[in-house]
Amino acid sequence: MSSTTTECLASANELLAAHSVLVARIRNSQRNFRKQLRTLPSPPQGILKLPLIPTPPRSSSPSPPSSPLITPAPKPVRPDLPPAKRARVARYSNYVPEEETIRNDYSQHYVDSGEWPQNWVLGADPEHRFEEYPKQQRLLALKKAAVKQHALPPTFLPFAELSSLHPSKFDVILIDPPFSSSFSWDDLQNLPIPALAADPSFVFMWVGSGSGDGLERGREVMGKWGFRRCEDIVWVKTNKTTNRGPGTDPPTTSLLTRTKQHCLMGIRGTVRRSNDSWFVHCNVDTDVLIWEGDQSDPTLKPPEMYTLIENFCLGLRRLEIFGRARTARRGWVTVLAEGEEERIEEGMTIGEEADNVAGDAQEGAMRWERERWEGKIKELAGGGKPVVPVTAGESSLRELSSSVQSI
CATH class of the missing domain: 3.40.50.150 (Vaccinia Virus protein VP39)
Structure with missing residues (x-):
């Protein structure tokens, strides 16, 4: 999926989320106003009987796929590499054998998946933080x-x-x-x-x-x-x-x-x-x-x-x-x-x-x-x-x- 398509989908999701929040806020306002109207000596029954802001009906036809599936490009064969590095090339798409490292773009991963970068900090919990110390x-x-x-x-x-x-x-x-x-x-x-x-x-x-x-x-x-x-x-x-x-x-x-x-x-x-x-x-x-x-x-x-x-x-x-x-x-x-x-x-x-189970x-x-x-x-x-x-x-x-x- 291209970056432009991803940006369009993310923008659409943001608009849908904002619209959902707006509709919910309007409904809450309507309910509050109706509570105030009912306290009046002669409440306007005609207004109170009006329905809340309606939810738009779902589309009767199934939505088309967001984007066509793109076949990933084949990985180059690297006979010049030792077996261990060839195995890493085959396993990790972002492995760079010349640098002996795996490149990770956690910011882009957040954009694509919604997972915050700090989710990948190893040993963050106190029980495992000092295992090597x-x-x-x-x-x-x-x-x-x-x-x-x-x-x-x-x-x-x-x-x-x-x-x-x-x-x-x-x-x-x-x-x-x-x-x-x-x-x-x-x-x-x-x-x-x-x-x-x-x-x-x-x-x-x-x-x-x-x-x-x-x-x-x-x-x-x-x-x-x-x-x-x-x-x-x-x-x-x-x-x-x-x-x-x-x-x-x-x-x-x-x-x-x-x-x-x-x-x-x-x-x-x-x-x-x-x-x-x-x-x-x-x-x-x-x-x-x-x-x-x-x-x-x-x-x-x-x-x-x-x-x-x-x-x-x-x-x-x-x-x-x-x-x-x-x-x-x-x-x-x-x-x-x-x-x-x-x-x-x-x-x-x-x-x-x-939680003490030792009897102390x-x-x-x-x-x-x-x-x-x-x-x-x-x-x-x-x-x-x-x-x-x-x-x-x-x-x-x-x-x-x-x-x-x-x-």
Whole structure:
């Protein structure tokens, strides 16, 4: 199929998708107007009985094929090549024996198939990412065990009681703002984050795909809270299970196809990576997360984000704001988003504890109470700082920085 034919088909698919969205929007508008008309003292029955915008009938005759089938050109015979290279030439149409490489055009593949290039990143999932790096794999296993050993059961409270957390302080605050017509950037800025943040501490805040003003407003809000931006973590989405082919993406005003979400990371106070290894463990994870997403909840963020935070910041006092019942996590205080309190109750097991088949019973989720929570944090700290202690095994595997610099 020629590139011109492909472009025509893609354009036609885009027009059909845009038309479908337009028809759906008009029908919804008609339904809303009719609801308003029915509330009138004397509703106009003639208008209410009119049918919704009709769907055009399907064509009675079958559609002709989009384009004739083109027989691929025969591959040249290369008797001058050794058997191994001849086998690759026969198997791969884009194999270049002189360069000993396979040329892949992932951008054109996306145009033709709708599959995003990041679908082809090997070892993107955490379980297989460090298979060829045994020291890194060992380090992460040690950190996971240490975090689990020094973690309280999941605690939660509704968003309406957020102010009751004061005067407790937190080393890490994770925020996924539920932006809507009833929650704006001004509402986010008015949250009592400065009163809840310890010194030093970190804030991680999801700000969207970058198509709007999220990156700029996010930095502005963090600045007014007393944080300075130090990193930008990116969630790159895949569409291995949700891809429906080219031309099926909804219409958008973006110049590029948006396949990522940004999480700004801010720091309060001064933390030097070479001097403050009691509080931070640098260079354990990267700033890119690759995850398909959850079709049942498109706004859900990658679960790996919690592991990234736990690996980096050793503080035991972790807070998530606008969390869900399903994201309540051992070692975290979760301030539930609206409607999530109905999905959680004291004593229930969550996440890894719910899937525990080894018989290692864990204490279930509990409602947050300051005295009890702060008392247990002091017990874990053992009279020292409330942090996950670094073991000798972790220290031997950790890549130390020779320079003294502030994060």
